[in-house]
């Protein structure tokens with residue numbers, strides 16, 4: 001569910017919010033490419049998380065005597081990679097978007113209520 005919501009959130013950013021910043025600010029051109037690339041990497045990571053999670057579920061169902069710690073440990077690395085990407089992306093967004101919103105205001109980007 002969280003991964004689905006993240007996917008929807010990125011679709012809104014890619015299709016609605018980022019283009020507004022791109023149209024209004026020359027300074028945001030590099031930022032747009034960076035954030036869209038972040039989204040691409042995050043979505044690849046979501047695919048890996050999903051397939052590796054499904055593998056673990058299948059393995060746990062098929063092999064009752066398997067070492068659970070070993071199995072979960074391998075998934076932990078996949079999850080850590082996802083966490084690092086997502087946190088770095090959130091920092092990228094804060095670093096790139098917040099200064100522009102602070103400088104011009106939400107209304108300038110059509111983001112006001």
Ligand SMILES: [Fe+2]
Pocket residue numbers: 010013035039089093
């Ligand atoms: Fe994002």
